[in-house]
Amino acid sequence: MSRTALEECRAAARAKNSPKVAFVTLLTKVSYLAGALVLDLGLKDAKSKYPFVVMVTPELPQEGRDVLQIRGIHMREIQALHPEEGRHTLSTADARFHDTWTKAFELTEFDRVVLLDSDMVVKKNMDDLMEMPLLPGGIAAVHACACNPRKLPHYPADWIPENCAFTAVASPTSPSPTPSDNPRAYGLLNSGLVVLEPSTELAKNLYHFLATDERIPTFIFPDQDLLAIFFREKWTSLPWYYNALRTLRNIHPLLWEDDVAKCVHYILSDKPWQVRESKEFALVNSWWWAQYNKLAEQLQAEDVDSWKLVSSTVAA
Numbered sequence: 001m002s003r004t005a006l007e008e009c010r011a012a013a014r015a016k017n018s019p020k021v022a023f024v025t026l027l028t029k030v031s032y033l034a035g036a037l038v039l040d041l042g043l044k045d046a047k048s049k050y051p052f053v054v055m056v057t058p059e060l061p062q063e064g065r066d067v068l069q070i071r072g073i074h075m076r077e078i079q080a081l082h083p084e085e086g087r088h089t090l091s092t093a094d095a096r097f098h099d100t101w102t103k104a105f106e107l108t109e110f111d112r113v114v115l116l117d118s119d120m121v122v123k124k125n126m127d128d129l130m131e132m133p134l135l136p137g138g139i140a141a142v143h144a145c146a147c148n149p150r151k152l153p154h155y156p157a158d159w160i161p162e163n164c165a166f167t168a169v170a171s172p173t174s175p176s177p178t179p180s181d182n183p184r185a186y187g188l189l190n191s192g193l194v195v196l197e198p199s200t201e202l203a204k205n206l207y208h209f210l211a212t213d214e215r216i217p218t219f220i221f222p223d224q225d226l227l228a229i230f231f232r233e234k235w236t237s238l239p240w241y242y243n244a245l246r247t248l249r250n251i252h253p254l255l256w257e258d259d260v261a262k263c264v265h266y267i268l269s270d271k272p273w274q275v276r277e278s279k280e281f282a283l284v285n286s287w288w289w290a291q292y293n294k295l296a297e298q299l300q301a302e303d304v305d306s307w308k309l310v311s312s313t314v315a316a
Contacts, residue, residue: 042122
């Protein structure tokens with residue numbers, strides 16, 4: 001056998017034995033299409049060697065699917081997950097969380113996925129998340145910020161800076177606190193980025209929990225509360241920079257460093273594609289727009305109809 005043929009055989013063997021993994025996001029409506037496309041572009045720019053998969057629900061119209069196909073993004077059809085009718089009610093201010101119950105636990109064609117929200121910008125390679133250790137049957141995520149800087153009245157009373165896990169992080173590279181119930185907020189996660197290993201049994205147990213647990217009606221942050229409670233003592237805390245909540249830059253300056261952030265998460269209701277100008281988040285929003293402008297150039301060259309659809313969903 002020639003040396004080239006031998007190398008090809010070895011490469012094929014490695015590929016066969018290597019785990020199948022992917023970065024995954026959920027898309028249910030065209031209004032978040034620009035976000036999903038910017039997320040995909042960031043992963044490509046960061047030279048990720050793993051595929052990007054978009055979970056699509058029946059509600060996503062064909063025109064949105066066509067754009068994903070033109071961009072070469074793999075789609076995975078999925079049914080949206082919600083609690084039974086009347087079992088959980090969202091506040092009017094948080095209606096955007098309606099679809100967030102839907103996760104990737106049933107994507108059993110993958111050994112591991114990194115689930116990402118579509119309101120994110122990837123700034124640095126995060127492929128190491130595919131190899132990090134997880135607790136058996138567990139997940140990994142970044143803590144939720146419990147500072148409540150906008151003083152939203154429907155947030156929990158114990159969401160104050162003293163109880164926020166990020167207050168305990170002294171520098172950009174300091175480790176995150178271990179998930180804990182003391183204070184309670186140390187046991188809460190932000191579901192913008194979740195490392196998980198899909199499993200039919202795990203998905204079944206989670207959905208049963210959603211259908212039967214008496215605490216579900218009390219959840220203020222639907223999927224985050226669900227995951228934090230279901231995976232209590234089974235979730236590993238990740239450093240802030242894998243899910244760099246844009247609010248952290250202003251309220252936790254000791255923690256934040258622009259060049260350390262790997263993936264910026266545009267939490268809160270005013271997404272960057274909805275608001276061109278933002279005094280509060282001017283710099284971090286500019287990172288999203290820089291990626292979008294690059295995407296716009298590519299789309300205009302690839303397919304005019306796709307460009308028209310995507311541009312119609314962003315602020316003029």
